[in-house]
Amino acid sequence: MKKLINSPDDVLTESLLGLAAAHPELRVDHANRIVYRGETKPHGTVALLSGGGSGHEPLHAGFVGFGMLDAAVCGEVFTSPAPDQLIEATRRIDNGAGVLHVIKNYTGDVMNFEMAAELLGGTEVDTVVIADDIAVEDSTFTAGRRGTGLTVFVEKIAGAAAEQGRELTEVAGLARRVCASGRSMGMALTSSTLPASGRPTFDLPDAEMEIGVGIHGEPGRRRVPLASAREIARMLVEPILADHEFGGSPAIVMLNGMGATPLIELYLMFGEVRGLLEKAGVSVARSLVGNYVTSLDMAGCSVTVLAADDEMLGLWDAPVSTPSLRWGI
């Protein structure tokens, strides 16, 4: 196994030490694996919490900061965080206006966030569950659709709304509208390798790729021979367009790298994806190209498309200052 680690058991602990050192504007509760803002928001402002298994960096800790999350809770690699961690994090960031839990739809995540919300006394909690990955219904770790790339959009747009001082019901409602209007699909050229096992998560022959793969290497729709970027773009964009009516709205589009695919290829793929979208009458108003929701060292990419209204576009453009998304500030 070729990884820059000391011991498989210490990867998360030691990565959080590095994150804390690199970002003095953030704080890390190392015992509970909570990354939170150094400066808290004014009293009476809604707070946003997300979290999940590690191995998808920069998601979620890389999105903690002004205009996005108040805290991220880190589970072990590909493992849900425990209810205790989520309770501690929720209490820590509660500013007296309630906390929105932003949850990717994986059974363990949903269960542990739910348990935390039930056990939390005195803090108002609302919840949004993201299930944007159209590849499959039900999957290895999921009932229903998996939550993937759209999480970045929910965290950005709902985070900006919270920063403006909107109430919890409004912020949560907006987050749910983003969920209803966005779709994703991904693909893998290679598997990822878990530090704990040292072996590829799944087997993918040299001449094949997985279309519709999950961010933990869960099976997708089909395994097909390697194809051109243009063909791959079509295999991702067509199902997305078939699943939702995007016509008319300006779109926010993310071309996301799975971890090991270089930026020169991601920009090339974005060009292909954008061409297909525009041809289908979907006008790309904003875009993100890079590694945002990864799967360790998997090579591949995913596409996320959000049919945005003016309110979402305005909140997307609002200032944000986090380790991995930063503009206007």
Place this chain on the structure above:
Amino acid sequence: MKKLINSPDDVLTESLLGLAAAHPELRVDHANRIVYRGETKPHGTVALLSGGGSGHEPLHAGFVGFGMLDAAVCGEVFTSPAPDQLIEATRRIDNGAGVLHVIKNYTGDVMNFEMAAELLGGTEVDTVVIADDIAVEDSTFTAGRRGTGLTVFVEKIAGAAAEQGRELTEVAGLARRVCASGRSMGMALTSSTLPASGRPTFDLPDAEMEIGVGIHGEPGRRRVPLASAREIARMLVEPILADHEFGGSPAIVMLNGMGATPLIELYLMFGEVRGLLEKAGVSVARSLVGNYVTSLDMAGCSVTVLAADDEMLGLWDAPVSTPSLRWGI
């Protein structure tokens, strides 16, 4: 070969199409492979040009924008841009106050930038050659030391100085001071694969790594058995500290990913590197962790350390707005 491309011959052309689509604030001269700013600086301001072979993204095109480069010229993958491209780019960005050529020390780059400067009539050109990679003297494509990670620092600091309206001699002098005060060293866990050949650039057995590797896969100092992140950090930091006197100055440190190494590992490595530096009395004042100067899909990392004075720190902190480095704006 597992890559998101259409044809090996079209990788750069099509990647630039995607870059242009993703960043409407930039302009791309596709015939000459020049990426430049949509909004030009005021007349009488020094302009910065860099460029080199592609495959190191986001370097250089990802650093075009306010506070950094005025333009980047893209050669084919791992191939120097031609003098004609450099001449065209220099003329395009000249605001009447001269142009600084920021060159990584590779024989082809230096030769073609020199030829361009000689052939350019009517534009004042000054030159800085970056040779920060302490791994080896002379290398596959280089006489002297190779230019690598410090390029980001030169582009950021000199770019901020140019934005303030300083004169060419001053901007160039500052760039040369950065070159004199910064050192880098890298390592590879795996080779990269060139789209044109479809095969690994060099052979690296499963149980070995290359310490001191170049960003084109050039040989380093030695090939050693795989080791822990802590050991690897020591193998990179100790030679850097032995090569330059860093004591006393605050340091700007970059932990750079070579392309295929996930962020969770890069943060872990940064924690190790920072620990060693602080133990040696080098105080880390600013840091960057991520993929900034890559080698296609190589797994590995590099460390860059700059002994910064107050002026450099101030210019580092100055606002910047480029696709891959953005703050304060």
